[in-house]
Amino acid sequence: MSRKNKRSLKEKFSLKNSLVKEALSEFLGTFILIALGCGCVGQAVLSRGAHGGPMTVSVGFAMAVTIAVYVSGGVSDAFMEYSDGKLEVTGPNATAQIFATYPAPYLSLVNGFADQVMSTAFLLLAIFAIFDTKNNSVPKGLEPIAVGLLIIVLTCSLGMNSGCAMNPARDLGPRLFTAIAGWGMEVFTAGNNWWWVPIVAPLLGGVLGAMIYVIFIEIHHSDPQSGEENDVHAKYELTNMA
Template sequence: MSQAHSQMSTAHLRETSNDPSRQSTLHRYREMLREPFAEFLGVAILIIFGAGVNCQVLLSSVSGVSSSPKGDYLAVSFGWAVGLCLGVWVSSGISPAHINPAVTLAMATWRGFPWKKVPGFIFAQTLGGFIGAAIIYANYFHAIDIFEGGAGIRTMKTAGVFGAYAIDYLTDVSAFFSEVLGTAILVLVIVALTDKKSTAPPPALFPLVIFLVILGISSSLGMQTGFSLNPARDFGPRLLSAAVGYPRTVFSFRHQYWLHTGIVAPLLGAQLAVALYDVFLYKQGDSLLSQV
């Protein structure tokens, strides 16, 4: 009986694999999801390393978590730089490796990236931020309990390991400017790297250059706002923090800081960067300016 059942199962599998309609349907869905999934995976990797190093540096400052502090601001800078570098490396062979809604929208506006792909990319990127943060939360759950002073206590003392929050003395306008500036520098380098008429490095070195850019931005400009530079990097983990019991302040902080500085500022910075590059440097015909 078992042999007959095995033969029937094998025959069924052969019929399924030889069914052109089923193959084409599966292939179509797979191809449709490959690029968004690569973006999802890239952002998840970014957050696993970035939020992970945030947790390790902050939580290890308490003796109940670690016998000695494990890292400092330089470690945070390296963690985020490594995360983005590896995220780009993993996704770049499949998707454009935007890993950032600000980059996706800038490429759609100025470089002819298909607008029909934009919603799927942004959803995948944001989901990647949420899932990456969920993985880190699960990994550091007990350490957060110890740091907060009890099981299930969640306050703004540890909310910053997930979302980005401006330092106390910084005004909202200054925080907005800082995020516009940092994102503009990041995207300016990206468009220079992808300009075929510039002296860009080989494509295989692209992630390494991104590593250096993030390391530089975080080391030089990141102290005051936490260098979000990416709506998916901030909003996805911020959603996770709200979902696991952090106070409503994660969204009400500084009159919806998450919106004007976490989302709008990077979007604006990316658009300004490509516009500046195209006005003064870009010579190819796929720019928005060539259509005006």
């Protein structure tokens, strides 16, 4: 009787609509990505480098992506101590960059846009390779680890200019949070109105990277044998890539 009740409870609460299930999975995965990834940045910034730095941010954010992929397949008093009670977007005590990306002082909008397009293109090109069963694909189940290592490479080589957002979800949501949590509308005007670049550029870069891989690699694969057609679409079922 108890087993029947347990099955009934599961059937009562389990979602049947695939779109709703995917949306819930994306929500949880993105939450984990932002919470753990921005936590790494926050620890490095608020401790003034005593408990983290560029390498821990790179590795930490990459592992946040890895965990988020596996799962989906708060503001503390430290802010006040760090910035003397002020939530600043720019300057030596700025804390807004914990949540969203901002350009380095020397970076122009044009160069920053190109930077984001290029980094996201590399990201998608490599992800297509990782999940390409016709190429030297990663063993099943280890794909998130490979993606995490990919994020480390990208942030170590291309992260200095603006932090390698490479995903609108990684930047826009946290930026909106800072706007309403005390930092104000300066989060949208800082960096010569930088806010739109991490949204638009990754979209273009993702398409560019995918096209490059398809044109240079994928279309040249031999035709799949009988029974292999179902594997072709597996690499497109990706969630919560940063």
